Amino acid sequence: MQTPSIQHIIFERIQQEGPISFADYMRMALYEPGYGYYVTGEAKMGWEGDYYTSTDVADFFAHCMGRQLKKMWQQSGQPAHFNVLEQGAGRGDLARQVQQWALADDSAFATALDYRSSDIKAGQDALVSMDHDFAPAVIVSNELVDAFPVHIVEKQGTTLYEVAVTIQNGRLAEILVEPDNTTLVDYLDSFKVPWRTFTDGWRAEINLDALSWMQRTCQLLLGTNARKKRHGFILAIDYGDTARQLYINDRHHGTLGCYYKHQLTERPLVRPGEQDITAHVNFTALIQAARAQGLRLHSLTTQRQWLTENGIYDELEQIHQQQFGKIDTDRASDQGQIALLQWYNLRQRVTTLTNPMGMGNFKVLIMKR
Template identity: 35%
Template sequence: MEQVDDAALRNIILGRIRERGPIPFVDFMASCLYEPGLGYYTSPGRKVGAEGDFYTSINVHRVFGRLVAREICRMWEVMGCPAPFEVVEVGAGHGQLAKDVLDTIRELNGELYDILSFRLVEAEPSLAEVQRQLLGAHLPKLFWSTPADLAEGRLRFTGCLYSNELIDSFPVHLVEMTPEGLREVFVAAAGDRFAETLDLPSTPELEAYLARLGVTLDPGQRGEINLNAVRWLASVATALQRGFVLTIDYGYLAPELYGPMRRNGTLLCYWRHTVEEDPYVRVGKQDMTTHVDFTTLMAQGESLGLKKAWYGEQYRFLVAAGMLEEMMALEAAAATEEERLKIRLTLKKLVLPEGGMGDTFKVLVQAKGVENPRLLCMRDWGKLF
């Protein structure tokens, strides 16, 4: 295995463990991803794309952002074209999706573009400058907020908040079922290495979470519990006065996520486009991620006033939002058959099931204060062709 120098962060975490004793896995993962200046997302370097460690739909083709934009235009219309209307992207990274969305809204719906404002929220503060450069053409529309602004209730808006591959990057608690009952995974120090230990859960919220879902893990089975997702959704429900929450991420409904076939849960690490199962190597240098529990997002959302408007696979969302029209327009503009083939092969990645992004990725649309919205993603496929 290729080694990388992870001593600085490794030693900080080991120092904390020696001082306080074993730490819940969620705290270890939070440091690995978000330790200021040293965490995977909070240190310099490209994470997403060819030069990074993994691809997201945004890098595949700008059509992804165009289709998100088409749906946002529809949301504005079904809400009765309110002004002001704010679009918020959380986990905006380098700003590519924001750019594709804004470019498209300007092109397709000048009326909405004129009255909208666009807010970027990103955990890594230095990316604001990168976003500013990329989004230069839209500067008068742009605002920036921190994750703390959202978490601490300082945002209020009417509009649409969306995210792509955000919730999968939240630190999670790890649990394991034992003959003695549910136990939590803690990270201990063994010399200058990390070692796992099991102990009683650090918070009763973990057992309550599984009980709410009616999930009992099999003996020896592990699972992840994303309490940060629940807290985040609560802060979103407070900030959103009226409108929509659009969440795109990989994940499952709870029976599949916590089913017996997933004995080791879904925690995975990515480094230079390869999958790594060991979270204790390349500390702060590799991505760590888990699949999203969409059942909990929906159920918690309902209790927070965010009603499920639509949930389904990414391919269904994209096709109903107008993927074929976008593809035909691109093909019509292509100069050669080779270019047309390339377009088709590229776009296929966004919708292809089994290994592609089409069905692993899910889309959840939640609505607040909008009754029975007729969104593009709800369109009957029979009428699209």
């Protein structure tokens, strides 16, 4: 017997239950056991996959993360054991690069640092797993929350409809349905989004899983002993913005994007299970969810700002002085020309990480207790 495809399983579910919410569709396309984009197949990231992340661009990113973690270790009184848990770590490249940096930078910090990676690919779902044996002082994630399933809403007249997925002419298709509860309206209203004044057809994504993720992550950080809650940090990097910047009339189509072999498409219903589907993160929602668990906002900055504060340009300058002297002293020689090209390459990587129109505009959220 042939194994059914994810498309077939989605069709069957819709035939049995009727239209499903876009969030349910996205959950199946990305996470359906045995079929979903994130739980099956070869690695999707890196240059040969569907997308690349800051870690793929240059070691600089990990070095800045290392400096950030070292500051947190120092602020925590330089404990002998400093546990870091990275969620949605993919192949664990960031962990490896941070550990290498720590070894080269400071052996006391490197000895204290226990940096562990987890990923849904290895069965560790950041939305459900609770690792009681490992008490993290910092929980890190890069481009994790944008992957969680989102509800999509559309404003028409005075009503906020929800986008659902159905079958039309033998294909998956979108329809608008009236939600049977007020959760999605309440969500927008809680951030004072003036959606009722927006143009008809305005769309936005609502990531309810991000709220439960933050709640669980805070609990994982604080521990189960209510009388002796632990201290520590949650550091989440992603594309997104504050609610006020994210939910504006001008962003008429929302922020949903699909990645397939490094191409951005806006067709989430094609190739379920084969393409990445993501949406920008509402950082105000993450901050509020963490505050509800007793954490405080430490900082919310752009990746560009965060990398600058954590020494990316200092490191670049140091490399220039130490390794690229030939550019100034012997530029016309073959070696000088090679050095010049290598230097341009390195500088370009830093530009990619800090570009205000791209990764530099990612947000870095640090919550603290």
